[in-house]
Amino acid sequence: MQIGRPEDRLQASLGEVTRLLETHRVLDTLIHRQEGSRRDLLENLQHRQNLAELHGRLRTLHPADLAFILETLPRDDRHLVWSQTPTELKGQVLVEVSEGVRRSLVEELPHATLVAALRVLDADDLAYLKDAVPDEVWHEASRSLDAGDQSFLRATVAYPEDSIGHLMSGEVADVRESGTLQEAMGDLRQRGPLPDHTDRLYVVDVRNVLRGAVSLADFLRHDPQAPIAGVMTTDIVTFKPDEPIDSAVKAFERYDLISAPVIDDRGKLVGRLSVDVVMDWVRAESDRRTLKRAGLSGDEDLFASVMDSARNRWPWLMVNLLTAFVASRVIGLFEHTIEQLVALATLMPIVASVGGNTGNQTVALVVRGLALDQIQLGNARYLVRKEVLVSLLNGVLWGLLVGFFALAIYRSASLGLVMASAVFLNLLVAALVGIAVPLALQRTGRDPVQGASVLLTFITDSMGFLLFLGLAQMFLL
Amino acid sequence: MQIGRPEDRLQASLGEVTRLLETHRVLDTLIHRQEGSRRDLLENLQHRQNLAELHGRLRTLHPADLAFILETLPRDDRHLVWSQTPTELKGQVLVEVSEGVRRSLVEELPHATLVAALRVLDADDLAYLKDAVPDEVWHEASRSLDAGDQSFLRATVAYPEDSIGHLMSGEVADVRESGTLQEAMGDLRQRGPLPDHTDRLYVVDVRNVLRGAVSLADFLRHDPQAPIAGVMTTDIVTFKPDEPIDSAVKAFERYDLISAPVIDDRGKLVGRLSVDVVMDWVRAESDRRTLKRAGLSGDEDLFASVMDSARNRWPWLMVNLLTAFVASRVIGLFEHTIEQLVALATLMPIVASVGGNTGNQTVALVVRGLALDQIQLGNARYLVRKEVLVSLLNGVLWGLLVGFFALAIYRSASLGLVMASAVFLNLLVAALVGIAVPLALQRTGRDPVQGASVLLTFITDSMGFLLFLGLAQMFLL
Known part of the structure; x- marks a missing residue:
């Protein structure tokens, strides 16, 4: 069983990676003192063993932990760890990592690798990385999305970076106003797993206009035969996509929200804002403030050149x-x-x-x-x-x-x-x-x-x- | 239907309250220019009409909005609004309001009113207000809790203010490891509504030791006859009550958590930490930093004397x-x-x-x-x-x-x-x-x-x- 304190786990991972990097350096120095065929042999051995171990360790890490480790390492070590990070994790790591470090990581990757790394991401994450990668890379990566996601992506990147529209998710669990809880549940099961941070389902009418919401807890509490319209609440805090994210931060904090629907001017459901995005923004904003007060731009990387x-x-x-x-x-x-x-x-x-x-x-x-x-x-x-x-x-x-x-x-x-x-x-x-x-x-x-x-x-x-x-x-x- | 932008609603409420306060002041001045019985008559009229309107308006507000309004008002207006706030809302407002303003609000209330205001709060909120109200008031208010809540309260207030133990909630939706999803659901229904911010139920064994977790979404997705032990995940981030809240902030942000179990040294489930508490802490910390840098203590009230x-x-x-x-x-x-x-x-x-x-x-x-x-x-x-x-x-x-x-x-x-x-x-x-x-x-x-x-x-x-x-x-x- 893997119940554990997060700080301990993270520090242990960092320690292990640092140890592997240290071994790498020591071996490197030893090898360079050798000559001829003996050197080749040793070099081969090192590359196979040490790097394989590093690669294997990195593969098991949570992308957020990997991002933290990359942020903490000086330039050379960061370069080595990044080169050993499996491509399928690289995209998620780019989403998690801070701005200054992201720039240095993107610069190191050839375009083809970058496209491969981004291709595994969903539309929300791709939208988030829009300005962080070269345009042609981004467009190529976004072509692997399905048609619906592509049109969501086009809409969301058109909003300013600090707007709700730019940060909202297109993955919304919505149910029709007509029908019972049981019918809605059957419908949902067909569509696969619920999006992360779904605490309630949004109820829409035939024209996709938001009518209310039903919490997941309501599904457990009420009779499955109950009509959706009878169970749903209509008192919902909503946002418009062109509002600044700051206004959402205040509302999420004030009303203790987990998620909130984003609607357009005609009341149609266009997306969803969830508390993890809001919290990331708050933390990032607080860090930006620390730097701004000293006149430092954006996220200056602690280990920038x-x-x-x-x-x-x-x-x-x-x-x-x-x-x-x-x-x-x-x-x-x-x-x-x-x-x-x-x-x-x-x-x-x-x-x-x-x-x-x-x-x-x-x-x-x-x-x-x-x-x-x-x-x-x-x-x-x-x-x-x-x-x-x-x-x-x-x-x-x-x-x-x-x-x-x-x-x-x-x-x-x-x-x-x-x-x-x-x-x-x-x-x-x-x-x-x-x-x-x-x-x-x-x-x-x-x-x-x-x-x-x-x-x-x-x-x-x-x-x-x-x-x-x-x-x-x-x-x- | 009450679907609406939160900022608009809040500014409208503030505007209305300010308008009522203005009317109150104008009437007050007019009345004091009058003499004798005419003055009494007018005074009566004003008290009955204007204050009743204010009182009625305040009654409909969300406690967090009321807290915001009280923070924004200069001393005299704040005093008037606070005196007109219904007692059953006062406790919740004290929970929401910032530290400096809270002190000024507590000072204005006689002990009996304060006890009445606190009596409607649950154990988590009472724990939070421990140091904000006089000891005898707090003890009298906490006597109205049931025995289980009282013992949770005693345990939680013993932890330092910035520890997870102090900020955790005692309201945990837990289910037994043995049994099926359906049985667990029946059990939950009997216990009444789920606690706020419940995204998953914690699975415990007979000795209350944490074994895993089942998300609410899992309940909807899986066959009701499925055994809990087969559906639950065992990869959970947990906390100890004596850890500082800062370590939880990082973990919530890093792993996008909604809630996390708090366990004691023997692995027993003792409480739950939820994202709203963590987010409040982050925001408060960010504000505290702004002030600290200028050497200002705690939350200086913008309108302190x-x-x-x-x-x-x-x-x-x-x-x-x-x-x-x-x-x-x-x-x-x-x-x-x-x-x-x-x-x-x-x-x-x-x-x-x-x-x-x-x-x-x-x-x-x-x-x-x-x-x-x-x-x-x-x-x-x-x-x-x-x-x-x-x-x-x-x-x-x-x-x-x-x-x-x-x-x-x-x-x-x-x-x-x-x-x-x-x-x-x-x-x-x-x-x-x-x-x-x-x-x-x-x-x-x-x-x-x-x-x-x-x-x-x-x-x-x-x-x-x-x-x-x-x-x-x-x-x-």
């Missing part, structure tokens, strides 16, 4: 460098002031830093509020008022603290006062900008996660320097 | 201020140097800023790698080498760029060279620290998300100032 990684990071660093230059020029305006009172150079980063940090706290709250749809036109004013009040309170508190610090070190009450005022004012700026920036990014159709922090830090830095050095120039010199 | 919000943000600001002070003291060491060449004050924030930003990119990659278990002892060395190479490449590139900038503005080749070297070295520091800090936090059992960024910025700031001003002192003066 040095050149690829460096290039991936340049656009953001360029933005950062430009903003740092501008902030630096703000200081440059006051070089004469600093010359007269060099203590200013020491204290000015504090004003910028405190502003940046309080502002980022506001940004985090607003970004989460936007993600959860909690911020509306009606309560935005309330939110601004609250954040301003918090910043006034914090401004007095931290301003005084920082002011006393300056006073204590430089024995100058007026320097302390200038420092306190600058912190107070910069916290106010930070609160207003911390709300305004993510809201403005959202309004203009941009992602509030990406860029909000950099824009905010730019403003709080520049304003921090400007306020502090400006006040110093006015009142200290 | 000014004082609560301010206090929530102080610990982190204190840490930030301390690190800023230290960085400022590093500059203080070189006041004499700056006095001689004031341009240094203008350029030094650039060195610090470029280091902080590249370092944060590394942190983001490592944090995601850790979250996905992609970083192991074996590949950590590879990762360090790669990040160091990227930083060397970037160091040369950005160092030269920044150096030329300094040269162009201040017409000093040696200043440019010092600037370039400082940027180059600080990028190297940033890469090493960017890997080391999240790994060290993880090793010591801390959360790599919280604190990594602040620690990194602290080091890149201080080192940036130290390297730049130190090099300047050595080579320019």
Whole structure:
């Protein structure tokens, strides 16, 4: 019996694969030290034994586990494992693996192998991989589907990548409104196994218009002679194919859905969205956010080549460098002031830093509020008022603290006062900008996660320097 | 028929509630301008009509929608809506609502009402609310459960909050190994409706040891006379109650699970984990991350009072201020140097800023790698080498760029060279620290998300100032 903890199994598989790779490397080194026919003999032996063992081990793995192992391995090992992965598993692995790694795996395969790998996939998975493989490969692979699946495929890939239409499945277990549970069951049996994640059957009329749903549990509970129309529920959450997947994520979470029907404008059943797709999206989105905040594009592969990684990071660093230059020029305006009172150079980063940090706290709250749809036109004013009040309170508190610090070190009450005022004012700026920036990014159709922090830090830095050095120039010199 | 888009429905409900609240406020103002008996009459009228309408509207809402509405409303409106929420819904709303808002809702209810609200909940939900309500309220509410549920409840609340044992459900549809599908179905029918999210029934032996599982679809597909033991699958992913929920999240995502059995050390079935609980956790975790990165504790309520919000943000600001002070003291060491060449004050924030930003990119990659278990002892060395190479490449590139900038503005080749070297070295520091800090936090059992960024910025700031001003002192003066 194979009842087991998933983490243990996965780590064991990874350990085994790593061990086989290690053996491969050791043998390789040994062989290359040998010469002539002895080398050939050994090489042959190694290839036959070690690689066969690796190949055999990989064949037994779940595609998701294989994807995980490929993601974890450095480039060379990944290449070796991928070359030993059975072709019939390769397609499913490409579906499971993260974007950055997928690119590197696709690049390694000749077109013919890629077509063979994709040919075993169903229409949903093929739709998902549309943009990941060369067009001609994709078209050739999709020709092996039957006519119905091909037309579903054409329809689904036409929707944007983050839309429900693109992510929905065409495999829907539907039953007719007329008839009894028993008749529906007989009908279903003929059609073969139910699609994965089928928790309920969708009830349609003769024109394929959605009328309701019957849960599988209802089939077990009710008399087989009961009419479908009497057992079905009509209170169903439905989606349209052109809606963004985000709205489905919220509904699946809020109403604890397993699957939901997708209908067109005339109410006809066109597909089905299931919780596994939604959950994958949530996880991927959460990872993307981690990277986006640092200005990294898409799914940067942890083991991408040095050149690829460096290039991936340049656009953001360029933005950062430009903003740092501008902030630096703000200081440059006051070089004469600093010359007269060099203590200013020491204290000015504090004003910028405190502003940046309080502002980022506001940004985090607003970004989460936007993600959860909690911020509306009606309560935005309330939110601004609250954040301003918090910043006034914090401004007095931290301003005084920082002011006393300056006073204590430089024995100058007026320097302390200038420092306190600058912190107070910069916290106010930070609160207003911390709300305004993510809201403005959202309004203009941009992602509030990406860029909000950099824009905010730019403003709080520049304003921090400007306020502090400006006040110093006015009142200290 | 109620087939409808969930977003539309929810926004419509929110709009209606907001409209009723608005009417309430307008009437309130009008009434307070009146005097004497006329005022009483109007007050009576308003209370009867408007609040009754609000109450009626709230009664028809899904608890999750009500929770959303309460989260979106400012304090006063939230108070009014909560007071008008029917008691029988209040318990379910408390389960659905986010942590920060839950606290404010619980505080408003007298103990007797709270007990009444909780009494309608099942054992899973009561376990979930254990730490959210006063102990005596919780104990009184749990007394209304039957004996079996009470003992499940005692067991489950003893596990840590983020463990599978704490989050599992006691409602498990299990069938005996011996017997046919038909017998099992008859047995199930007697026990009433199946628990939510039941995609398969767990098969146990006489000692309640898990032996396998039969999917509901299998019941429909197979001959009712087939023996359970012949139909069931034995390849099941199982969990132990003391495992952290994180390991379940990964397994649910990887293997597309709907539910999974929880077994004790002797293999006995003790509970069930379902995808809705796992998905709630993923979403909550993703939101928590957004806040944690800014040093905000738990679920800060967007509409918390000014004082609560301010206090929530102080610990982190204190840490930030301390690190800023230290960085400022590093500059203080070189006041004499700056006095001689004031341009240094203008350029030094650039060195610090470029280091902080590249370092944060590394942190983001490592944090995601850790979250996905992609970083192991074996590949950590590879990762360090790669990040160091990227930083060397970037160091040369950005160092030269920044150096030329300094040269162009201040017409000093040696200043440019010092600037370039400082940027180059600080990028190297940033890469090493960017890997080391999240790994060290993880090793010591801390959360790599919280604190990594602040620690990194602290080091890149201080080192940036130290390297730049130190090099300047050595080579320019």
